[in-house]
Amino acid sequence: MNKFSEEKLAKVKEIISHYPEGKQKSALLPVLHIAQDSFGGWLSAETMDYVAELLQITPIEVYEVATFYSMYNLKPVGKYMFEVCQTGPCMLNGSDNIIAYIGEKLGIKPGETTADGLFTLKTAECLGACGYAPMMQLGKHYREHLTKEKVDSIIEECRKNAEANN
């Protein structure tokens, strides 16, 4: 069973203190972010139940939120998730080609993960970087002005990081 470290529990307690007394449910979104980051990049039913227990709310209150917001992953994802924006302004700047190129290069379709568990390709709706299109989100950061060459070097960079961490 996954549990937060003492340090993370202290962080959760601090977040709860941001909201009015008895309104600890308000901490749900931030705590789910911490849970997802801590437990392998996705939220299992077990993890969601644990969060419910921490915030003294019912599990269904966590499930209904986790299924609503697009940033919470409800199944395992690759170590590196490429979330490529496909909305208007990115489309005008060729995001279709970028999505196709990444898919071809990694041998996966949007929504799939490579067999080695390293990469997930996902299409995303507007991420607020329209002036720097086409773009994608990778972890906590944006990669902007994407070209095929840039995609190549990002994939290379991820592979190197994965090797270094093994």
Added chain:
Amino acid sequence: MGVQLLLEKAKVEGIRKYEVYRREGGYRSVEKALKTMSPEVIVEEVKKSGLRGRGGAGFPTGMKWSFIAKPEGVPRHLVCNADESEPGTFKDRFLMEFIPHLLIEGLIVSSFALGSNTTYIYIRGEYAWVAEILEFAIGEAKANGFLGKNILGTGFDCEIYVHRGAGAYICGEETALIESLEGKRGNPRIKPPFPAIQGAWMRPTVVNNVETLAAIVPIINLGGDEYAKIGVGKSTGTKLMSACGNIKKPGVYEIDMTISVEEFIFSDEYCGGIANGKRLKACIPGGSSVPILPANLLLKTAKGDTRYMNYESLSDGGFATGSMMGSGGFIVLDEDQCVVKNTYTFARFYRHESCGQCSPCREGTGWMEKLLLRLENGQGKISDIDLLWDIQRKIEGNTICPLGDAAAWPVAAAIRHFRDEFEWHVTHAEEAVKRNYGLAHYADPIHVPA
């Protein structure tokens, strides 16, 4: 370059740091407001300034503030809407990322004016690094006595907390944002009660956009009357525009709302003209939900007058021949772009982001997406175009929140102004699929600047 009230200092080296920001005159408005003005006087100054909400609706900020209920013993809250997610819009991110203390400064003054001792910044979840920048700035402001207990010895207490969302366009709607802040799904509430009476945790709450709250700083520093002298008519002050699409210089520009659309697009100071030597075909001037305009109606109104970059001029002609300032997300399409495909991506966006509470929006957005995809792929019928028109009409005005309208308007405007491009996708299906772009003759503007 016109007057710069918000971004003037954004390029100063190290401006993200408190010391640099303070040295450049930062936090003066907090000193002035807390030490020499009463909350009522501040609200009056904001009313005089003519400031209108910069998130998209354009509602007068001072009036919104004056609606806040003040029941005895009930805490009030100010919530900053940093959920920026209208396609084409990235101005708030720029402001928060490069000059975060300006927002914090505006928040402190606004919190004082509204009597909010606990203020929240609801930021879209994807802007994770921006949330860290803001938290750092809040820490610095607190360490220097501008936040926390008894600010500047005035007896005013204020804390600001950053609350990250988790990916949902709908949370930019203020009641959905409040639901999300309370740890729930972002389902908009039925109004009334309005947030100013019963908002977060049923307490009186004001929700304002990032740019709106940052604009409070120059309003306090200059005074409402002086601020109102900038701009034109009811479009006072400056507006941040985020320009994108097929232009040479995409980015965030601060304009004083007296320049023409033509100057904004073609001048080197701003967008720098259309990229790759192409011609201007169409533009969505205020974020994806406002009506798209073909080049001729964009540069000049139906009456033949020059169209300017302000609230009144952009909406001149109503939805028949005009558009809206909206959030300032300025999306430009060149002659090679397909309006059907562009409209399809927005329809897909709104289907993805509909919260699903109201049937017209939940069912209608998906239906429009399917029809547009069919047309785009050359499998559509002429009757699909009329069906699209019919569906969008039945969504508009029939939902709890404005997402329904936001989904309907782009489809309506695209058909209104580009109907023959839709028909061409039916009558010349093979060619439409092969060329993958629409008709170019819309790109013949009334006047092409040299």
